[in-house]
Amino acid sequence: MGPLRGLKVVEFAGxxxxxxxxxxxxxxxxxxxxxxxxxxxxLGQRRPLRFDLLLRNRRSIRLDxxxxxxxxxxxxxxxxxxxxxxxxxPGVMERLGLGPTVCLERNPRLVYGRVTGWGQDGxxxxxxxxxxxxxALAGALGAIGRKDAPPTPPLNLVADYxxxxxxxxxxxxxxxxHARACxxxxxxxxxxVDGVASLMASVYxxxxxxMLSPERGSNVTDSGAYFYDVYACADGRWISIAPIEGRFHAxxxxxxxxxxxxxxxxxxxxxWPKARALLAERFRTRTRxxxxxxxxxxxxxxxxxxxxxxxxxxxHIRARQTLVEVDGVVQPAPAPRFSRTPTAVTSSPEQTRxxxxxxxxxxxxxxxxxxxLVGAGxxxx
Numbered sequence: 001m002g003p004l005r006g007l008k009v010v011e012f013a014g015x016x017x018x019x020x021x022x023x024x025x026x027x028x029x030x031x032x033x034x035x036x037x038x039x040x041x042x043l044g045q046r047r048p049l050r051f052d053l054l055l056r057n058r059r060s061i062r063l064d065x066x067x068x069x070x071x072x073x074x075x076x077x078x079x080x081x082x083x084x085x086x087x088x089x090p091g092v093m094e095r096l097g098l099g100p101t102v103c104l105e106r107n108p109r110l111v112y113g114r115v116t117g118w119g120q121d122g123x124x125x126x127x128x129x130x131x132x133x134x135x136a137l138a139g140a141l142g143a144i145g146r147k148d149a150p151p152t153p154p155l156n157l158v159a160d161y162x163x164x165x166x167x168x169x170x171x172x173x174x175x176x177x178h179a180r181a182c183x184x185x186x187x188x189x190x191x192x193v194d195g196v197a198s199l200m201a202s203v204y205x206x207x208x209x210x211m212l213s214p215e216r217g218s219n220v221t222d223s224g225a226y227f228y229d230v231y232a233c234a235d236g237r238w239i240s241i242a243p244i245e246g247r248f249h250a251x252x253x254x255x256x257x258x259x260x261x262x263x264x265x266x267x268x269x270x271x272w273p274k275a276r277a278l279l280a281e282r283f284r285t286r287t288r289x290x291x292x293x294x295x296x297x298x299x300x301x302x303x304x305x306x307x308x309x310x311x312x313x314x315x316h317i318r319a320r321q322t323l324v325e326v327d328g329v330v331q332p333a334p335a336p337r338f339s340r341t342p343t344a345v346t347s348s349p350e351q352t353r354x355x356x357x358x359x360x361x362x363x364x365x366x367x368x369x370x371x372x373l374v375g376a377g378x379x380x381x
Contacts, residue, residue: 002029002334003341007082007176008363010074011058012098013037014087016131016156017115017164017192019054022085024169026057027334027343030082031363034352035074038064053331055349059360061379069378071097077364078103082179083111083172090120100187110185111175115168117159119191131156131192134163138196143203147217147224163195218269220244226276227252227266230305237288238305239295241279252300256282 007030011022026032034055049055063070075098078084084103086093093099093114100112117134118124124137135141135158136151145152171188179185197204206212218224227249228242243249246266253260256279263278264271283291288304295302306314312323312330324333327348334343357379361370373379 001341001346002027002343003338005029005341007031008080009033009083009085009172010035010077010081012084012086012088012093013060014115016087016160017168017190018085018087020161020165021113021115021168021172022058023054023056024165025083025172027345028338029341029343032058033077033360033364034058034060035065035077036060036062036353038062038066049353050327050329050348050350052349053329055352056326056331056345057347058352059347059355060352061357061360063379065096065098067378069376073373073378074098075103075106078110079107080364081107081110082176083113085113085115085168085172087115090116090125104185104187108185109179109183111172111179111188112185113168113172113175113188113190115164115190115192117164117192119194120189131159134159134192135196138163138193138200139203140196140200143200143216143222145216145222147215149217151216158199159192159196162199163197164190164192167195167198224269224272226272226279229276231280231283233286233288233291234284235287235289239283239288239291240303240305242301243299244301248299248301251298252295252302255295255298255300258282 004025007025009022009025009030009032011018011032011034013019013034013036022032022034063074065071065074078098086098094101100114103112104110114120116125117129118127132141132153135154138159140158141151141153143151144154168188168190171190175186175188203212207214213219213224216222220228223229225244228244230238230240232238241252243252249266250260253263258278264275266275286294291302292304296304311317317323321333323330324345325331326345327350329348331345334345337343357374358367358370365373
């Protein structure tokens, strides 16, 4: 199932962007084989495996890559792969004997996908870091938050999954298209700091044009504008509005029963606090559900602010099946959607880990070769 059916990807186990990239490729039909470490990564807190959703839709084997036999097996698998994904610090794969030079010699068509925070080179390449650090350096964190308040960490979505996983997936797919056309593999260096900077292209353009205030929380989409923000309702819950365009702004005012002639000019920034106070007072007069009944589905650019446990029951989410339930766990369905090659969640994270060596490797090696590896103790349990 999926448009990538027939492609083979070897994933070296990591955290964050690597597993999500592998999940995206597997969701789209690629046969992804995850090579788990001999010992699980210590993350400080560990959830039950069935809830580690980034591990779905693929199989795994466990290898001790400090063993020459395990490295030899990894190279055999890489010879049969279209792509490889790894997320170690620069130089780790080389020290294991699995760097791009070795792998591309064995498989010249291989796309060697690497994702790190800082990139494969540069002064910070060997430094530890996490999402928050990468968005800080790229300028995204400093631009997120309310006026006169500290920058707001926006979950670990922007660097790990936006600038990391998605850019790695895009790069790997682009390089595979080149390999199919020219027979030449290559290395894809996906640095999260680069990806975040790329996501900020429009913001950098506005900054260069002098259209963006350097003061956080004073621009249109950073909570500075009264017409692009969240508001509290009578029941303490929240709604969001975003009618930037004039006709959508007029739609909102009309539905709220506000005379537009009594409102300040929408683009007079000096009047934004006054307009915000007026809207805040109006939104506090009804509950969130009452505002949904009045505004949802209109051109007022409105949506309720939902808690995670509320999302599955929303009519739009239900109608599109944006969330699905697999093995009792509610989770996002594969995205995007394809008209000819539909995608689906076909296996849970527990099934990723529970596959026997023969099941995990059936698309990669002959049964006799798998028997020999099991007998030699190369495959961990």
